[in-house]
Amino acid sequence: MRMRKKPWARPELEACKFFIQNPSEYKGRWKEFFGNDKPIYMELGCGKGTFMAVHGSENPDKNYITIDIKDEVLVLAKRNIEAAYEKKGQEIDNVALMSQEIAIIDNMLGDGDEISRIYINFCNPWPKDRHKKRRLTHPRQIEKYKKFLKDGSEIWFKTDDDELFDESLEYFKECNLETKFITRDLHNSGFGGNVVTEHERMFTEQGIKTKFIILQYNK
Numbered sequence: 001m002r003m004r005k006k007p008w009a010r011p012e013l014e015a016c017k018f019f020i021q022n023p024s025e026y027k028g029r030w031k032e033f034f035g036n037d038k039p040i041y042m043e044l045g046c047g048k049g050t051f052m053a054v055h056g057s058e059n060p061d062k063n064y065i066t067i068d069i070k071d072e073v074l075v076l077a078k079r080n081i082e083a084a085y086e087k088k089g090q091e092i093d094n095v096a097l098m099s100q101e102i103a104i105i106d107n108m109l110g111d112g113d114e115i116s117r118i119y120i121n122f123c124n125p126w127p128k129d130r131h132k133k134r135r136l137t138h139p140r141q142i143e144k145y146k147k148f149l150k151d152g153s154e155i156w157f158k159t160d161d162d163e164l165f166d167e168s169l170e171y172f173k174e175c176n177l178e179t180k181f182i183t184r185d186l187h188n189s190g191f192g193g194n195v196v197t198e199h200e201r202m203f204t205e206q207g208i209k210t211k212f213i214i215l216q217y218n219k
Contacts, residue, residue: 009071013097016078020098028112033096034063039116039150043067044102044136045123047198049077053084054195056095065115067100074099102136106144114150120157122199125164137168142175151219158186158212160203165211177215186210 013019020026026033030040039062046052046066056064068074078097085092100108109115123136133140137157145155155177159165165184172179183189187210200210 006072006075009075012075013071013078013099016097018081018092018095018097019074019078020096023098023100023108027108027110030063030065030096030109030113034094036063038063038094040065040114041117041119042115043119043121044105045121046077046097047073047121049080049097051119051121051195051197052077052095052097053080056081056092057084057088057090060090060094062094064095066095066097067102067105069099069101071099103134103141106147109148111147113148114153115145115148116150116153118145118149118153118155120155121197122159122203123164125159125161127161127163132167135164135168135171137164137171139171139174142171142177146175146217149217151217153217154180155215155217156212157215158197158200158210160199160208160210162211165213169213172213172215177217179213180216181214182212184209184211186212 014021031037034040041062042065043052044067046068052064052066066077068077074097081092081095081097120136126132126134132138135141157168181191183191186194187204191212204210
């Protein structure tokens with residue numbers, strides 16, 4: 001569904017202390033940006049921010065970079081994150097929200113940056129053959145992630161799409177990522193610690209099972 005453009009979204013984002021207007025300025029310096037040695041986790045495609053609002057507010061011992069491309073989505077994520085922290089009476093000091101095209105994520109992350117975990121939740125499946133290289137799980141993209149992933153880091157991937165999941169399993173093998181956990185029915189797997197996203201709730205209500213895998217990257 002196409003989201004209507006909201007001219008007020010960018011000004012609201014620019015007034016937000018945890019919104020990063022020019023992420024490339026911090027390439028190689030994200031540890032310096034956060035000002036501590038806490039591990040950095042990253043969410044690729046935050047949507048309305050439900051996932052990050054929970055994770056960030058419940059895990060103050062982690063730093064989070066959360067990314068999407070459209071201001072109209074990011075402003076909703078901003079509000080949900082603010083609401084979650086306000087409810088807990090916490091200052092938002094461990095989240096960096098930004099607009100960034102994930103296909104060129106190496107413009108904002110590079111040598112000197114160490115990401116301990118990547119979350120990819122319900123990304124665009126790009127089903128047409130000519131578009132599959134755009135997938136966030138495609139080997140071309142994973143090779144970019146490897147440049148800033150820490151040794152022993154993890155990728156957590158969730159999807160409703162069977163074809164995307166099956167083909168991604170082949171991508172992961174090609175990229176020599178180690179499978180730590182896998183299920184084709186996350187909600188009946190006994191896995192603890194899952195945070196349900198807005199898309200996940202919608203697909204579950206339609207009877208579609210959530211596929212999930214945890215991968216480990218070893219240099």
